[in-house]
Amino acid sequence: MSDLFLSTAYAQTPGGAGAQGWMSFIPIVLMIVIFYFLLIRPTQKREKDRKKMIDALQKGDKVLTSGGIYGVIVNMKADENIIILKIADGAKVEFARSAVQAKV
Secondary structure (H helix, E strand, C coil): CHHHHHHHHHHCCHHHHHHHHHHCCHHHHHHHHHHHHHHHHHHHHHHHHHHHHHHCCCCCCEEEECCCCEEEEEEEEHHHCEEEEEEECCEEEEEEHHHEEEEC
């Protein structure tokens, strides 16, 4: 009966549990690093490129809006962040500058 208690005492030594504790965090840290490089970083890069494109818009650029409307920039109100698009002959529409998704 006393052998049972001694073997239990040896199994609970702090040296064995400490090494296992650090090793259990490695997969979690690895998953966070992979998540950052595969999802967060590319999204930030795409958004940065889109912001550059929006800041570089000029009159005469053909653009696509987030609503799926193609048009040509005919005027820009820089102080209000509004662009005026010509979408058809005689049809001009005002859009927020951030509504532009891409240059065509």
